């Protein structure tokens with residue numbers, strides 16, 4: 381029993397790694413996950429809009445992108461892009477593998493986020509786009525001002541979930557080989573564990589992850605509840621207004637201009 | 638007449654796949670005219686209305702708005718829509734915007750008016766439909782009748798030359814219908830050109846200058862309300878009236 385405690389919960393060892401975990405690991409984990417999510421949001425929105433377009437030549441590439449990135453193990457993609465981009469001559473960030481890790485993780489995250497956005501946008505009542513277009517808004521303006529804001533609101537819980545996933549996945553990019561100061565939570569814990577033959581540093585790293593992810597999980601639940609109880613999805617059916625009429629499906633993109 | 642027509646529809650056909658919904662519609666609507674469109678469910682009334690601002694693309698035929706053919710591929714349809722207001726059965730207010738933002742958004746983003754000016758116009762329109770007090774509210778906090786009045790104000794804010802109403806009162810509780818109809822009558826009296834798809838025969842009889850009866854994708858009979866309701870000539874119209882009156 382003592383040896384179990386000693387192996388996993390050596391308080392002194394934990395206390396000694398926490399400074400590095402917080403100063404280096406936490407900062408890098410959040411930078412990697414935050415950067416990847418930022419890329420993922422932009423890529424994901426572009427892919428979602430393309431996937432919902434009437435135009436085949438926009439829909440198709442988006443479809444293929446999403447299928448490929450969602451279908452591959454993330455570790456393969458990270459290596460493929462993280463090492464591959466610089467090798468292929470795409471090295472806007474020089475030889476430092478850190479930014480390539482962010483890009484690789486961001487491109488994968490983008491494929492997941494695009495599916496989240498797409499389902500959120502599709503859940504917006506078609507009458508919303510019609511009403512905006514009937515006012516004279518061009519398609520993209522109507523999407524930007526009317527449809528997308530409602531669609532994004534629909535999927536805030538799913539997006540938060542995705543961010544939790546990206547935080548966890550960010551522990552994989554260390555495989556690209558990072559410098560001392562670029563190590564994220566897992567790597568710092570693992571380095572010390574290897575050196576000491578004691579797991580307590582990994583437990584400490586784990587605790588750091590939980591400190592971020594558990595509150596986020598509760599935020600997801602809160603957002604979910606808000607969405608379900610509070611604000612209705614579309615023009616609120618008032619008591620006694622009857623069911624929403626005009627429920628027939630209409631094409632997302634009414635008349636290109 | 639064709640010189641002054643606000644809307645001219647020529648040989649309009651519309652199919653959804655194999656389903657022929659409009660089968661050769663010819664219709665002209667003059668300046669300031671209020672035309673009621675009645676007919677059984679599924680006869681193509683909404684589809685007809687929605688081709689006028691091209692929410693539905695016609696399969697064939699031509700539509701002119703103020704002499705400009707809007708069915709040409711090179712038509713700037715967004716510009717046309719800016720002059721053609723539409724009111725939907727389900728209101729379709731934007732739930733993430735306040736009432737005044739709903740009315741002002743097109744003025745700001747399409748007409749490019751500065752915020753204060755757009756808001757001032759929006760508030761004036763809201764005042765006209767009796768809802769200035771609700772300017773800061775969210776649509777979800779309004780009754781169906783109030784939402785529909787905001788939707789009318791939103792369309793009017795663009796100063797349309799033509800208003801399309803697709804069963805504007807069908808989704809409303811009976812006690813809320815009157816308020817919306819009163820506003821529509823006021824618009825009609827004010828000289829607005831209107832196409833009104835409606836199940837409210839009272840409105841068609843009292844407010845419309847002309848009533849068009851559609852059945853199975855065709856205009857079966859049209860004329861002044863007195864004639865349509867008083868001495869219908871086609872059996873189909875007589876059957877229809879017998880059912881709804």
Ligand SMILES: Nc1ncnc2c1ncn2[C@@H]1O[C@H](COP(=O)(O)OP(=O)(O)OP(=O)(O)O)[C@@H](O)[C@H]1O
Pocket residue numbers: 628629630653656658676677678679680681682683684685
């Ligand atoms: N987008 C669509 N796709 C396929 N079929 C459609 C579509 N829109 C309308 N229809 C069909 O076209 C026919 C005419 O519909 P429309 O809505 O114009 O009738 P309506 O006269 O307005 O009926 P109602 O009084 O019930 O509103 C119906 O059979 C309808 O199912």
Ligand SMILES: [Mg+2]
Pocket residue numbers: 682683684803804
């Ligand atoms: Mg209809």
